[in-house]
Amino acid sequence: MSAMRMSEGVEWAIHCCSFLASLPEGETLTGASLAEFFDVPRAYLLKHLQALGRAGILESTSGPRGGYRLGRRPADISLLDIVEVIEGGQPAFRCSEIRGRGPSAVDASEYSLVCGIAAAMWQAEEAWRAALAATTLADIGRMGSREVPRRQRELAREWMEHTIAARRR
C-alpha cells in the first residue's frame, strides 16, 4: 500500500533553524556552511532556506559576512511554522466529495454541510497541527541540551566558532 511521508526537507529545515538558534548575536551562517555542517545537498537545502526566508522564519543579510539567522526569537518559531513552509498548509486528507458520485448522488447544491468523514479526518489533523504549534525552537533547544551527546555539542560549537572566525579574515 502507499505510505504518507513528509519531505526530508522538513527534517533538514528544523535542524537548520534549531542550529541557527544557537548563533551568537549579530552573526549569520551561509547556506553553503549549513549544507556542509549537516552534510546535505547544497542546492536542495538552499531552496528550503529561501522559502524559510520568504516566510520570515529566517532573515538573510547580504555582504561579505552575510548569511542566514533566525527572523524571530526561538520561542516565537513553532515546528508548525517550519513544517508549513516545507510541506504547505494543505491537509493530508483530501476530500474528493465522493458523496457526489454514483447512484445516490444528489444535486451539488444539497451538500450544505462538509462530509462527516472529511470533517473527522481534518479534526484529527488539527490535533497534529496544535501539537506542532505548541512546540517551539526554544523547546527543541532545551531538549537538545539533554539529548544531544555532550561531545557533539562541543564539536558543533567549535565548528561554529571556526566558521564565523574564518569569515572575519
Next chain:
Amino acid sequence: MSAMRMSEGVEWAIHCCSFLASLPEGETLTGASLAEFFDVPRAYLLKHLQALGRAGILESTSGPRGGYRLGRRPADISLLDIVEVIEGGQPAFRCSEIRGRGPSAVDASEYSLVCGIAAAMWQAEEAWRAALAATTLADIGRMGSREVPRRQRELAREWMEHTIAARRR
C-alpha cells in the same frame, strides 16, 4: 514545495466501511457493487477491500451471495484502523539521523536518546493518531444522519435494497 498527501484510497475505504455499516444483518455487497456505488475504479478498490479483509476490518464470504461485510461492530472499528491498512503504520516524519552526519557527528553508540526533533515530530503524530483512534464508524454513522442530504440517504437505501434483491433472483 512538496505536499504530504494521504492516498485517495483512505477516502474510499472509509466511505465503503461506513456504507457497509448500514447493511442489513446477514447481507453482503460485492466489491464490484461497491465500486459501482462510489463510482471508483474497481480493480483499485478491490485491492483496498482485500487489505481491509486481511486486517479483519472486513469479512468476505464466498458463494453466489458472497461479498463484503464489516468484520467487527461499527463501534469497534476506528478511523485509525482503516487509515493504517491503507497508509501503513509508519510515521509521516522519517528521521534520517542527520545528527550522525557532518563535522559534529560522534560515534553512533553515543546517540542513546532519540533525536529531540524526531521525538517532538512523532509526539505530534501521536496526537493525530489518538484523534483518529477515538472516532469510530458508529460516530461517522451518527454524523451522517445529520450531514448526508436526506434524499441521498433514501437513494442509497433504495440502491442497497435493489442490489441485495437482484442477487436473490
